[in-house]
Amino acid sequence: MSWSDRQRRMLEAMGLKIWVPPSVGAAQAVPVGEASGADAADGETAGVRPGAVPRERVAAQAPSAAVAVAERPRAPVQARAADRAAPGSAGGPPPAQAQTERAAGPTAERAADVLSRALPAAVGDAVGATTQADRTGLSRQAIASLDWDGLRDAVSQCRACGLCETRKNTVFGVGHSQAHWMIIGEAPGEQEDLQGEPFVGPAGKLLDNMLRALGLSRGEGPPEQQVFIANTLKCRPPRNRNPDPAELAQCEPFLQRQIELIQPRIILAMGRFAVQQLLQSQEAIGRLRGRVHRYQGVPLVVTYHPAYLLRNLPDKARAWEDLCLARQTLASGGGRPEAE
Structure with missing residues (x-):
């Protein structure tokens, strides 16, 4: 042999x-x-x-x-x-x-x-x-006990899902930490991922114009004249794909804690995924808008995402109606009951 x-x-x-x-x-x-x-x-x-x-x-x-x-x-x-x-x-x-x-x-x-x-x-x-790297995330209980700075750090270091592998920046949010208005969008896009700030680019400019018409700003004035802007998802999905339900669930405790710490007087939910995540509903925005909902006791108004409005100009008038409803709700100290 x-x-x-x-x-x-x-x-x-x-x-x-x-x-x-x-x-x-x-x-x-x-x-x-x-x-x-x-x-x-x-x-x-x-x-x-x-x-x-x-x-x-x-x-x-x-x-x-x-x-x-x-x-x-x-x-x-x-x-x-x-x-x-x-x-x-x-x-x-x-x-x-x-x-x-x-x-x-x-x-x-x-x-x-x-x-x-x-x-x-x-x-x-x-x-x-073939060995997958460990990804660690904080529990809901741990996130619920964080202060503002701790919450920001936890978001920036989060590796609880696969989006951490492709992101360039986390997008925590921008605005006054005690703002009366809180605007919640869907997920960061390419420019948001690069700059680490929500609602930038053409959609962000449209949002700023809408806020300015209401006498609001994302970075100037006292809390009652400012908004805090956040997203349901803190990292950009690759190629701007739709968020996965598991990804939204991973980020939900961060958003909940943001709302608890800010204690806004009114929430404006913009876009299908933000609305469905906050209201736990699969109904279309057209069927949910026009009335006041509540999230953790806070009045919530549904409207279209600015990026959608740039593609569907006729719906800008409906979006303006939604903003006026939110302003009226805040001025009256609460929202009218939901329609059954």
Whole structure:
């Protein structure tokens, strides 16, 4: 049987000797195994092919024959070789000791370890590449106890879902932390992801114009003249795809805590995913707008997202009606009951 250099190195690393007959090259090296009871009874030397010269004669005739020995464990391997060469001879270890020495030799675990180290590194790299990195997220109870700064830090460090792998920035929100108005959108887009701020770009400009018409701002004036703007999702979905329900559920405690800390007088929900997440309803915005809902006791008005309005100009008039309803609700100190 022919043995390649790689096979010989693996056998040597597993603690097996390689016996090379004087008349045969290294390519014909044969591994020498341990003697079994049946082999000893038949008078054969373990690991030697039928008709081959026994090791004792080879050692006497050709002392220069190549015998490779694994580096670990060196002493037990030599002891086992002596035990096989002259079992029960004077000066040799007793049978019980020989069994103990054999037990200390290569085990299945050691063989597996040797084989794993002998295989190409690319195999190990491929296995490691399939291991998913741990993603940790705070529990709802932990998030519910955070203050404003702690909540902002928790959002920026969140790795509770796969969106953390593709985001450039988290989008916590912008505006006064005690604003009377709170505007909640859907998910960050490309520009929001780059700047770390909600409602930027053309949709953000339209929103600013709508707020200005109501005497409101996202960054100027006292709390009653400011808004706080947030999204239901704090990270951008890749390629601006729709948010997954699991992603919305992961971010929900952050939004809930924002609302608890801000304590707004009125909430304006903009866009289908924001409305459905806050109201836990699958109804269309057209069926939900025009009346006042409540979220955690806070009056909530539904309207269209500014990005939608840029594509559907006729609905701008309806959006303005929604903003006027929100202003009227805030001025009256509460909303009228929901329609059944």
